[in-house]
Amino acid sequence: MNATANPDDLANRQNLLLLIHLRWIAACGQIATILAVHVWLGVRLPLAGMLAVVAFLVCVNLASVWRSRWPGGISSSGLFLELLVDVGALTLQLYLSGGAANPFIFLYLLQLMLGLVLLRAWAVWALVVITSLCFIGLMFFRREIVMPPGEGEAAFFRLHLQGMFLCFLLAAALLAIFVGRIQRNLRARDARLEELRQRSAEEEHIVRIGLLASGAAHELGTPLSTQTVILDDWRHAAAFTGDPGMMEELEEMQEQLDRCKAIVSSILTASGEVRGEGAAHTRLSAFIDNTVGEWASSRKPAHFSFAGLEGGDCPIVTDMALRQMAFNVLDNALEASPQMVRLRVRNSGQELEIEVSDAGPGFSEQMLKALGLPYHSTKGRPGSGLGLFLVSNVVRQLGGRLDAYNRAEGGACVRMTLPLTALTFGPPMNEDVEGRLHGD
The missing domain is CATH 3.30.565.10 (Histidine kinase-like ATPase, C-terminal domain)
Known part of the structure; x- marks a missing residue:
């Protein structure tokens, strides 16, 4: 992945991959839970409908995998839609398995926690409103759980407590793992932004240095040319031509003056006065x-x-x-x-x-x-x-x-x-x- 890409896009792309991993875990967990409750506990569930929701999640996740490899950017709104899909799938599963009485309804809090870390304020509050409305709707609209023959309210209450404990373990483990990874992604994004800001400040320093060097080179051009003329006159003056030691010093002065002029020319060339001649x-x-x-x-x-x-x-x-x-x-x-x-x-x-x-x-x-x-x-x-x-x-x-x-x-x-x-x-x-x- 290109390190010079937009830091927000890099963080969003990595967070999308985390949501994809989380959805795979959710799909596998739902299949295991549905089969355990239906077969082991004997609670009759609408298997066709619930497994259809899992199949829908799998299809969405495959599309998200393709989306994560697409060269286009990943926006915060895109992550919001991904979480809405998960909320919708969870709502359908809860509707088919007891509604608000299902202890796994508290998985809504997991979606809210992920949204709090990933999304902007407006999206978080939108997710709060949507999950709250879903909760209220499940209180009135649901498919009742059919308990095995001979099981009463005590068995239902015991099953409810066990489900709450499993829901707590699942939510706590996923939050500890994935929110920690999301936080690392966000810290990496902040580090990249700080590096870009530092690089921008350094580039600004270089521009100022270049302007200073170019201006100084122009200012030095005139006195160097004047000194060249004066030095040439000295070299032909009778007072110096008969003194070998003085002529040697004048030659050394001329050499150093030529070097100064070469440095000035190189500054002008580098600062854009004469481009393309250095390579x-x-x-x-x-x-x-x-x-x-x-x-x-x-x-x-x-x-x-x-x-x-x-x-x-x-x-x-x-x-x-x-x-x-x-x-x-x-x-x-x-x-x-x-x-x-x-x-x-x-x-x-x-x-x-x-x-x-x-x-x-x-x-x-x-x-x-x-x-x-x-x-x-x-x-x-x-x-x-x-x-x-x-x-x-x-x-x-x-x-x-x-x-x-x-x-x-x-x-x-x-x-x-x-x-x-x-x-x-x-x-x-x-x-x-x-x-x-x-x-x-």
């Missing part, structure tokens, strides 16, 4: 090697360990989001542990596992519980805590998962697990998520 067909090993080489050459870590891709190579579709996702996790590890960063990439054939380890102080318990939530960081500066949040959103968009833990020997480890199918076929990244990975 590229390549091989997994080439993408990993290029990304790792670019990060290592630009950051120059003191000790960086990477043994290459483990497992088989394969063609993939990459874009800027994947590259920046890896950059963000590596940058966080380098900041926490400048003395050691280790990267491990493994292709299991079904999933791509990217694991980044460091020798830093590790994550606090609060950080591990809030993994992937925005603005949760130990760095204590404005805007921090967005790195893993954005990484988490990209991983989720790709259908993967993000895990983090503290290593026994010290330091932390962040693991990103992505399905290879998402990389092979180029999943449609959410435009509010794709590429907005620059930041802390």
Whole structure:
């Protein structure tokens, strides 16, 4: 079943399955009770009519089974109609077996309890009115029970008490089992709704981040262009051309300035200014090697360990989001542990596992519980805590998962697990998520 379907529809569909199970139990119980009373106790019952009602319940249940597998939604009104069918069948059985004098009339309360858990207020009160009218009607309209010859009122009263006890046991057991299961379904629905609300809030954060990044990129374009012109003039000025040391520094400045301009361009591309240019067909090993080489050459870590891709190579579709996702996790590890960063990439054939380890102080318990939530960081500066949040959103968009833990020997480890199918076929990244990975 699709986890992204309407949570109310999922809960209603599961509750319909519970009603179907309950109806199978009711049909079997009715057959057993009818035969026991008719054959064992010798009380003459209209077997043809009562068994016809059971057959009707079986047909309705088969139709409900088909309905539960139908792709359309299951509404609360549909559950209300299902309960009305059960009330109608119970009323017919009671009419044929003594009416209101039948001790099993208290099974109406079972229907009301189920309605109280499953239905909205108007439907519950409608069920109260309908069952009350049925009770009143059975007080005046019924088929009298024919007791065996020689049995008097004492035997009828004893039979009535025994029936009440059986009715109590049946109702209590069914309520304990099925209402508990219905409550679990409703709690699962509430959990799914809370997850959707959380995801909506995170998407809103990403939209704001994208707008901020796009605006900042536009603002930075002019001063970067001005600095490029000034730096080019310096490189041709007589005061600098004769100084090799100064020329080397100017070259380094030009390299860093070009990198800043590339970052600004990537932000604009990711925020929708130039769409469709980031995706590229390549091989997994080439993408990993290029990304790792670019990060290592630009950051120059003191000790960086990477043994290459483990497992088989394969063609993939990459874009800027994947590259920046890896950059963000590596940058966080380098900041926490400048003395050691280790990267491990493994292709299991079904999933791509990217694991980044460091020798830093590790994550606090609060950080591990809030993994992937925005603005949760130990760095204590404005805007921090967005790195893993954005990484988490990209991983989720790709259908993967993000895990983090503290290593026994010290330091932390962040693991990103992505399905290879998402990389092979180029999943449609959410435009509010794709590429907005620059930041802390």
